[in-house]
Amino acid sequence: MTAESIFAGRLSSPFPPTDTGDVLRFSLLGPVRAWAGDEEVDLGSPQQRALLGVLLLRRDEPVSCERAVQALWGEAAPRRAGGTVRTYICRLRRVLGEAVGPGGLEIRSRGGGYLLTAYGATVDVDTDRFRERVALARRARGQGDPDAALGHFQDALALWRGTPFAEAQTAYFLTEREQWLRARSAAVEEMAAVQVLLGHHAEAMAALESALAAEPLCERLWELRIQALAGMGRRADALAAYQEVRRLLCAELGLEPGPGLRELHRGLLAREPERQEPAVAPVPGPSWPAPAQLPDAPEGFVGRAAELAEIAARLDRGSPTVLALTGPAGVGKTALAVQAAHALEARFPDGRLYAALSGPDGAPVGLRTVLAELLRAVGVARARPDGPLPELAGLWRSVTEGKRMLLVLDDVADGADVLPLLPRSPGSAALVTGRRAPAGVPGLHSMVLDGLTLPDALHLLGAAMGHERLRREAVAAAGLADACGYRPLALRGAAARLLAAPGLGVDEVVRWWRAGAGVQPADVREAGLMSVQ
Structure with a gap:
């Protein structure tokens, strides 16, 4: 493979x-x-x-x-x-x-x-259930019921947990795998088309991101992406996406975009940008510039398309929503939260804020300190971290009343009280990361993150150490992904060691990493690509 x-x-x-x-x-x-x-x-x-x-x-x-x-x-x-x-x-x-x-x-x-x-x-x-749900989705779409079609497509794609038979390396399993992956790609494309039709543009973007990474020359996927961007009011980005796919098609195939893409492009050029009405009417409140204090989108972010789609769906609520992303250290909770926050920024026009609730040494940051920082970010210059907690919390509630904001609370320690920080207005949301979900939060939703899939782990390693080298040492690289527990932080650390020592073989790093992590050595071939008994 x-x-x-x-x-x-x-x-x-x-x-x-x-x-x-x-x-x-x-x-x-x-x-x-x-x-x-x-x-x-x-x-x-x-x-x-x-x-x-x-x-x-x-x-x-x-x-x-x-x-x-x-x-x-x-x-x-x-x-x-x-x-x-x-x-x-x-x-x-x-x-x-x-x-x-x-x-x-x-x-x-x-x-x-x-x-x-x-x-x-x-x-x-699950293969039977996938086929049944895709068939139901197509039938509902054909009968003019896009809402039901979307639900069936989402149910079908929720069954996927990775690459079928990813450990196997024979022609038989390669054929089976490719057939199922093609079926999945078709379902993702059809689901995105229904999402665009229903106006669920952010969710469509989340599904299309990974689909385009796998099939960058698929014009239909680019059409849907451009439609989703235009539907979000991002006309300039939609025009830029057209130029991007045009350059890609010319460079790779020597072809101009097909009629579907060209028609979309003409439509974008011909009309004025459409005004996007808010899903929730704003409530009058204090006037301050909308802060945009998210960290930069993580460089080299890989995978997590299903999780991004679930986050987008869960935050698509009229009432304030709190979603906790939990899991072990190094699994990529912060990167996923920040990536999702950037993808959904159009939904939160009144501000996107970020606060770390643990310091570099892992010690918790006090609530008053965090509240004072958030208040200063929204223009309350008089907020001081030594002020009374009830006063700071009350001021935060007052100035955010009626605002549609997204708050990322990162690295929340076990047992930490986050209630005073959470937005309470309809259309607002909070993403909370930590090893465990915070207790005592009414209506809290939770997602438990695990390591990356093998394909995503290999993609991350390839981006860090070079795809050509990855192809040469594919079996050892699969073993390295297994040794790292498929966690992004460990994978990047292993890749950094390979880059620092160009003469070091990937299999040597596998042995070093397993020994350093206290894991018993295992047969890399069986853990990675099962080609030999």
């Missing part, structure tokens, strides 16, 4: 919960996983999971032992590959039998191969 094919599957999102009971749920749109009710089932080694994936994709159809060997090893099959397949089948029978009981889900021997069949147990596979 080339770096390009890895990067083609950059978008991902969590497996949504379903009703529990006598149900065995399987996830193939990402790492192969299974759940019996609420309990995850241990499916064994990556190759054993991959074999189960083959059986699930071909269930009720016999899979010969030869086909299984070809799928797992391709032309590099070891001498006793057939025996290894039989061992995997024996283990999977035991695991599935323990999960749903005897006679529920069986792998039966049939004609020199294996047949996966379900009896009493209900089997739920």
Whole structure:
């Protein structure tokens, strides 16, 4: 699998919960996983999971032992590959039998191969659900119900947790992977078109960003991006996007933009910028210039398209919204919050503010200090950090009344009280980052971040260390991503070490990183690209 094919599957999102009971749920749109009710089932080694994936994709159809060997090893099959397949089948029978009981889900021997069949147990596979929801979305769109279509597309894409069979390196899995990624790209494009139709332009932009990164020459995606920018009132940016795609098409293909793009361009040039009416009527209040104090958008930001779309959807409320981004250190909470804040700035015309609630040494910053800084940012020069907390909090509520503002509260320590800082006016929102969600916040929503997907981790490494080198050492790079736990901060640190020592091999950094992180060494080939037993 080339770096390009890895990067083609950059978008991902969590497996949504379903009703529990006598149900065995399987996830193939990402790492192969299974759940019996609420309990995850241990499916064994990556190759054993991959074999189960083959059986699930071909269930009720016999899979010969030869086909299984070809799928797992391709032309590099070891001498006793057939025996290894039989061992995997024996283990999977035991695991599935323990999960749903005897006679529920069986792998039966049939004609020199294996047949996966379900009896009493209900089997739920995310690939089936994805196809069903996309079909429902297309039907709703065809019947003139874009709201229902959007909901079905969002449900379908929420099933994705990464790149299908990302660990596998054979032609069989590469073909399967590319087919599913094409289906996903088509769904993203169609969903963005519905979002533009409904006027959900910011959400469309979040989906289109990663889609264009994977398919930069797709004119339809550029058309949707230009329409979304124009719909947000960003006419100049829409015109700049047209010039960008025109340069790209001329440089890469020697072609001018097609009729759809040209018609959009003519329309932008012909009309005056449209006035964008606010979704929430402003309430009269103190007059001060809208502050724009967000940190710069993070350089080299990678992935998180599903999370960005979820943030945009959750903050699209008339009432004040508070969303906490939680997760371990180095997982990219701050970068995601700042990236989302920049993407949604048009929704908050009265100001975008940022406050760090922990200092460089990790010590909490006092509430009075933070309130005084925020008040000075909105023009209250007399605010002092030694003032009484109730007075500062009351003044903050008064001057922000009726304003549509976005506040990013970064690195909130466990147990910290953030209530006095939160905006209370309709149309306002706050993004809070921390290892845990703050307690005692009414109506708080929370998103738990995990590491990047393998494709996004490799994209980040390639951007930092050079894509050419990444292609040369792809297997070792996948192992390095695994050693770093797919966390952006660790990945950047490992890339910095590689840049500082050009003669150092990626596999050497893998060993160094695992030892330094206190992680037991593992087989990099199995952790990264499963091409060898």
